[in-house]
Amino acid sequence: MTQRRFYLVLNVNSGTVQALGVTSDTLRAMFAAHGLEVTIDADPDTQLPDRIQKAIDSDADTIIAAGGDGTVTALATAIIHSDKNLAILPLGTANLLARDLGVPLDLDEAVEALRDMEPLAIDVSEVNGTIFLHKAVIGVIPELAAGREYIRGQGVGAKIGFVRYFFRRISRARRLALEIATGDGSTRIERVQAIAVASNPYDEGLGRFFHRDKLDTGLLTIYVLRHLRIGDVFKLAMGMLAGHWRDYDALDISTAHSVTIRSKKPRLQLMIDGEVQSLEAPLQFRIYPRALSVLAPLQAVKQEIADEQSEAAGAEEQPA
Structure with missing residues (x-):
């Protein structure tokens, strides 16, 4: 399998990021320890929309949201109009989507899990364009x-x-x-x-x-x-x-x-x-x-495939 190219956008203003003392250096060391290459954007002086556009324009196939649910949603908004995958490093208070996907909440474990995750297509909703x-x-x-x-x-x-x-x-x-x-x-x-x-x-x-x-x-x-x-x-x-x-x-x-x-x-x-x-x-x-491709642990992807196969089999058994 071709190794993924990761581009990480770190929300340095996240309360959890500051509380844990997470920096671009600590993240780069974690990725290197697990044999993963990553480009990290931790620029606090550039507006988030500009940082996201830079990530979209990169040659990375996977954009990592390192922050809370607001950071994840902001990146997802741009990614659904591209051919990129979204990945999550749960560095927020609630980490709701990460929990749904079964992403490890421990930072080092989440980085390690990225190596074996697979894309999963999930629904995206909007209200008045948001x-x-x-x-x-x-x-x-x-x-x-x-x-x-x-x-x-x-x-x-x-x-x-x-x-x-x-x-x-x-x-x-x-x-x-x-x-x-x-x-x-x-x-x-x-x-x-x-x-x-x-x-x-x-x-x-x-x-x-x-x-x-x-x-x-x-x-x-x-x-x-x-x-x-x-x-x-x-x-x-x-x-x-x-x-x-x-x-x-x-x-x-x-x-x-x-x-x-x-x-x-x-x-x-x-x-x-x-x-x-x-x-x-x-x-x-x-x-x-299924408008957004997000990396999920292999178990979640396998379960999704099994559910699809079960639904397809059920449809075939329905009388004409």
């Missing part, structure tokens, strides 16, 4: 996320203040009136505390927080949370720990190939793959099946 790989959330959740970002890196006093803000904001949160229209022609009005549109469904299971086994169903999954009081926060958290959160009575789950969300508000605040943004309404969601 790409996301995991989910976009509307309602009280983005406001809480913005508060979390504000206190990041600050002391214990700020964190205690955020906890107070969290419970105060939850107790005073007002519901949003939204019109939800799906591509099949159905329309409904919902009053919600939060609504999430996810690229593929989340799975249940003991301790499985926001994990997806399937990344190529070609379906958006819509999670409508009709109320979120203090008691609901604890019930949902306990349900997730126990692995049966889907049966929560305030939560409605549906799927669609496309979704349009309308509001009386001219703009809505969203949390898109962990990044808070404000977008003009209406919000138009769509999904692009």
Whole structure:
């Protein structure tokens, strides 16, 4: 097998990168120790879009996102329009896509695993032209996320203040009136505390927080949370720990190939793959099946092939 050519984009501003003391020198040494060649861009003075374009223009066949979910999504947005593969070194707080793919969360193990990974085609979603790989959330959740970002890196006093803000904001949160229209022609009005549109469904299971086994169903999954009081926060958290959160009575789950969300508000605040943004309404969601090639551990690729073969066999057995 021809050795891959890696081009790594390091987000030096990532809290995890700074906490671990990760530098281009430490990464270069890790790659060399595992017999891998890599070009590393750790330039803090150049804007990320320019760094990404430089990576796309390189002769590398695989672009590595070394950072959190925001860095991964930014690189994926450019890669889907190229012939490159995306790879992930999980150096963020949540590392959601890396967890879904089964990428090792230990940095040295993740570098070593790159040698034996294979391309896997996964779905990509967008809202009003903005790409996301995991989910976009509307309602009280983005406001809480913005508060979390504000206190990041600050002391214990700020964190205690955020906890107070969290419970105060939850107790005073007002519901949003939204019109939800799906591509099949159905329309409904919902009053919600939060609504999430996810690229593929989340799975249940003991301790499985926001994990997806399937990344190529070609379906958006819509999670409508009709109320979120203090008691609901604890019930949902306990349900997730126990692995049966889907049966929560305030939560409605549906799927669609496309979704349009309308509001009386001219703009809505969203949390898109962990990044808070404000977008003009209406919000138009769509999904692009298997639009992104991402390196995954061989076990995940083999499972995907087995699933495809099983689906094909099932289709052949259907009566004409």
